[in-house]
Amino acid sequence: MFLEKRKNNIKGAMKAKKLTQKKMAKRLKLSESYITRLLDGTRYNKKFEMFIYFDLNVDYKNLI
Numbered sequence: 001m002f003l004e005k006r007k008n009n010i011k012g013a014m015k016a017k018k019l020t021q022k023k024m025a026k027r028l029k030l031s032e033s034y035i036t037r038l039l040d041g042t043r044y045n046k047k048f049e050m051f052i053y054f055d056l057n058v059d060y061k062n063l064i
Contacts, residue, residue: 021039
């Protein structure tokens with residue numbers, strides 16, 4: 001439940017900023033498939049977490 005809400009919030013912020021997974025992967029120098037895993041919550045990357053917090057302004061810590 002939490003991971004689904006987190007993913008939806010991040011994807012919504014990406015749509016608002018007109019940012020695709022491909023563009024995000026390029027900015028973070030990661031592969032698109034790895035971005036998908038990060039969005040799903042199966043992987044963790046500090047660089048990605050900092051990006052969604054500072055660039056997308058998504059704070060998902062209070063979703064519970």
